[in-house]
Amino acid sequence: MQLPLPHLREFFSAISLYKKFYIIGFTGSLIEIITNLFGPWSAKLIIDNIMAAGTHKDQLIPFLVRISFFLLSLGLIRAWAIYLQIMYIEKGAHLIAKDLRNKLYEHILKLPFSFHNTTMTGDLMSRATSDVNSIREALGFGVLSAFYCATYYIGIILVLFYINWKFTLITSITLPILMYASIKYRDRIDPLYEKLQEEIARFTTIVQENISGIRVIKAFFKERMEIERFKRQNQVLFDTNMAIIKLQAFYHPLMDFLAAISTGLILFYGGKEIILGRATIGLLVAFSGYLSMLIWPVRHIGITLSLFQRGDVSAGRVLRLLSEKYLPDSGKVEIKPERVKGEVRFEHVYFRYPDSEEPALEDINLVARPGELIALVGTTGSGKSTLVQLIPRFFDVTSGSIKIDGVDIRDIPLATLRRLVAVVFQETFLFSASIRENIAFGKPSASFEEIVECARLAQADEFIRELPNGYDTVVGERGLGLSGGQKQRIAIARALLMDPRVLILDDSTSSVDQETEIKIHRALENLMKGRTTFVIAQRLSTVKKANQIIVIDRGRIVERGTHDELLSKDGFYRRIYDIQWGQTELLLRELSRERSGI
Structure with missing residues (x-):
């Protein structure tokens, strides 16, 4: 069985060069997750306290003031944490992309004539631009999303186990189906992204050739022919993108639906527990809130996988280019x-x-x-x-x-x-x-x-x-x-x-x-x-x-x-x-x- 992301993993080592930015970004991510986890629990405290207060609800005003101030403070901390994530993770990813573009450009210029004689200029341009950008997105938002989703999911599950382990087991029923769907999605999206990058390269080649050769096109009055050739390739590019979109449009709602099944099960079971007096309304509201929060990382599994798969395809194309050998320069005879x-x-x-x-x-x-x-x-x-x-x-x-x-x-x-x-x-x-x-x-x-x-x-x-x-x-x-x-x-x-x-x-x-x-x-x-x-x-x-x-x-x-x-x-x-x-x-x-x- 092929290991996931065989090509993109080659670039993960570049993260260590800018680890301080990623550490700051991940720290911001953890802070945001912690602040988010307080939300449903605060709702539980408010509801349970109101229900328990009976006719003395006016005594809850100081409590509501304190908890409102607490939630406001959490909001400010969360905003600062989100800034850290976006600013520093993206900075690290852009620095990696800058280094990669420099390395690619230097490598392309050193490659021998035999390579340039047989390689389309548009393909090289696509690898140095579109492919590098896909790798950057995977190492930026993709890595952040993977870390955030995994940490968020684990954090919510731990809180749910703390609240009620039976509720948590019920919510996990759809997890194996969700993992299977994610694997199938990866297997189907991978060849489509490979085809997309190839079609982008062909599209770029046509544009580059036509702009460079505009005088020849006009001299032979072939504008219409080249416009039709451009339209055909543009249609192929559109069709490939639509195939990817259709797959995403199927799998992303599917993952939402699987998460909704868990919500339905917990509402049914939780309602019965309240009727039997084994749970409070506040507990059920908090649990439902955490379950709703659980939908976000589940939904983003598909988006994150898409980013990683596209980045992996692009990484493969870039690595194949970097593996091209240039003329050995082992000359030792220094002559003036x-x-x-x-x-x-x-x-x-x-x-x-x-x-x-x-x-x-x-x-x-x-x-x-x-x-x-x-x-x-x-x-x-x-x-x-x-x-x-x-x-x-x-x-x-x-x-x-x-x-x-x-x-x-x-x-x-x-x-x-x-x-x-x-x-x-x-x-x-x-x-x-x-x-x-x-x-x-x-x-x-x-x-x-x-x-x-x-x-x-x-x-x-x-x-x-x-x-x-x-x-x-x-x-x-x-x-x-x-x-x-x-x-x-x-x-x-x-x-x-x-x-x-x-x-x-x-x-x-x-x-x-x-x-x-x-x-x-x-x-x-x-x-x-x-x-x-x-x-x-x-x-x-x-x-x-x-x-x-x-x-x-x-x-x-x-x-x-x-x-x-x-x-x-x-x-x-x-x-x-x-x-x-x-x-x-x-x-x-x-x-x-x-x-x-x-």
Whole structure:
């Protein structure tokens, strides 16, 4: 049999970190319970004293004044106790949630590319928000409710036994049925909460994708299609919530009904005891009052179970995320970046993606000498991007090794390796921050003069100064408000500021005009000076300047050499050249001849 709350129990240890808040909250809970227990007993004293006073009821005035003052004092104490419960238990739960969000965020950022390539952004957002909130509710109100209900129930039962043990046994007749109903409720609600959290993740993914991809949606006039997709998922989310509500709507009244059976039994038995003279009216009123109070913890068993079950499902999802492994960072070889020359050596490198049976790269052997430009050429899906992503350890090789200046990159601390290797992606990402902050992202301590110099070398200084606030201009999400060429030049400035020894870039500029392409080309030339550079080549000018052209097909190096050497072989490179650049170069030659004849 599975133990209850197997996942949520893993987070109960966090309560000990903030135990002082929970102790204060539980103390307030105990004080409130004690003050509540005086209520029915006070009613008993009043009724029995009035019944016993006969014709001398005026003598009870001082007694009523005293007991009224006593009950008023209890009310004030109870209000203070409720404040302690809510304030300190919730504070402890929110602190746990804050710590968990920090831990989750740090963990997500450390997870490798292989994880992020296969995980929906919406699912991660759901786990970091909705799931953490469910855990917080379980460790906050859920824990308080469980403690309060259990203590309240035990306290009332003890008082009832003290008043009349026979009455108490009668009220306990429905207890086994109540426990059975609670277990069945837990078993049925658990899979529904699991489904609910999954549907919330899908819902969040749709919203996130549609907002991020709004330009594509509008460009293809697919608003209606995406609205319908959103409505379908929203309906699934509604249906799942309604299934949970229907279950709650059945079980919560059932528990109330079981408690009402106890009330009916005690009123019948108590009335008979009064008739027979074995009990007073005050005793029956007090007992009925305590029995009514007993309904509250019984009713809240279902609510508390719901909180715990939902928290347990969310805890399972969070724990599965936290169990994801990130790249081991056990590098012990400390090297100073300024002393690194930049030789990169691939030795019998094989690589296979975790979810694939076929290798993406096979037996890659390659030496890039310091300062060389290596152009990677191949058809789509040949393995070019995979090869360069192994250098900064976005993925780890399956076998073989990659070395920088003779040191295996797995022996270099990741922080040092990522300072040595800079990447300029084809899809430029800018943060919602100032241009100054975006350029200095990799080196926050950089001076303004360093930032401006890197922007100048990246051919970006001129357009930045024309912006409303210059370098302090805040760009929108993902660089909204800047052109593709402007974003790419800012990315180049960001890489320049890092002063890497090894550079990886995609020199695609197909989405920009000719003038911008010329500026980007100059910026890239400045970026590549004195650095070992791997380029996923898209332009003929880059290929011609390369010290080595590496031709990759189906994960293997099929040819290597300079542009002229590979053209003379009439092999794979020649075929790619004829398809991608041959006609362009022919037209340029004809245009040159025409201009010469003018």
